Ligand SMILES: *Cc1c(COP(=O)(O)O)cnc(C)c1O
């Protein structure tokens with residue numbers, strides 16, 4: 001494996017497990033070790049993603065014991081207006097804020113009073129609008145983390161399997177950092193996503209197949225000499241990548257005045273974002289940065305790719321893969337890696353997982369644009385549509401503070417609303433204007 005030792009190890013909770021092992025170690029702030037989500041087995045920080053004992057997924061374990069709550073709050077509030085204000089809670093090197101990175105985050109939390117009125121929400125409704133990130137989707141948050149891990153482990157090529165947004169985020173991050181990028185997407189994505197991924201000058205490869213085929217191919221490439229020195233942000237760097245989603249939880253709470261929302265509606269592709277939003281909220285409670293009270297997490301899918309909501313409604317613990325067929329291509333993962341964890345979280349917090357049809361996705365995109373001035377991509381149509389449905393079903397309590405995520409920009413999925421256009425075409429004179437019935 002192409003791994004380099006960058007700095008000597010920190011004195012952290014992981015060091016006991018490290019001794020006796022020849023594995024190289026890196027200093028990634030409060031990140032102490034990788035821990036298996038299934039069996040708890042710990043290994044040193046490195047570019048590994050599966051447990052050697054049980055093949056379960058690895059995630060970052062931290063040692064936050066040195067933090068004083070008020071001191072930490074002051075440090076965060078004095079930090080930059082991007083995700084690095086939360087560097088003390090992320091697996092990144094100490095000098096992260098000074099290195100070239102795309103520096104995403106600190107996107108708007110829009111108080112959506114018009115949408116609240118439309119949906120009958122009285123407890124406060126907010127849209128966390130992640131279309132404001134550098135490449136116009138939430139994926140910049142996770143890629144920014146993976147980039148730092150790639151640097152720490154000495155990878156020279158940044159790669160990924162992508163449903164579209166991730167390819168653009170990787171291309172931009174690699175460009176900024178001066179690394180090579182070579183990314184893989186299904187060959188039939190929206191033009192907006194293809195152009196957005198290609199424009200940063202990296203290599204962009206279309207694969208004849210769906211996302212699950214692309215992902216399987218990337219797993220093969222990692223195990224082959226052809227992939228030597230490649231950091232796949234969502235495969236061998238996945239534990240680091242995934243932590244970027246925690247910043248959505250941190251920002252929402254800080255922007256609400258260090259308060260937990262009562263309910264959050266989150267889109268599901270692989271399910272990683274949803275599970276890390278939950279992790280982020282639990283960390284804020286543990287650290288004393290927010291009051292410890294219940295919150296509910298709701299998952300949102302498109303009916304044409306709804307393996308998790310199908311399992312949720314059937315009361316199953318396992319997720320049966322589906323073949324995706326939906327306009328919500330950024331969420332079109334038929335075999336979601338974090339599906340079972342999403343089911344756990346929805347059930348544990350008292351949330352739910354729901355899905356909407358493509359027609360409802362389009363309706364929701366139009367609604368959000370028309371009454372809030374926010375143009376969401378199809379994934380945002382999914383969350384807004386699901387929110388409406390959850391309220392109608394009685395699953396989501398309209399008297400509670402609710403945050404709905406919009407994770408991408410409508411400009412990337414113009415096809416979804418392509419039948420929208422000119423109200424009229426007129427000659428450049430007043431008679432023509434009056435004839436068109438546009439006078440006040
Ligand atoms: C990738 C993506 C998500 C969520 O992805 P997960 O794999 O569930 O973390 C949500 N919205 C958009 C627009 C995305 O591109």
Ligand SMILES: [Zn+2]
Nearest residue numbers: 036039051054
């Ligand atoms: Zn394990």
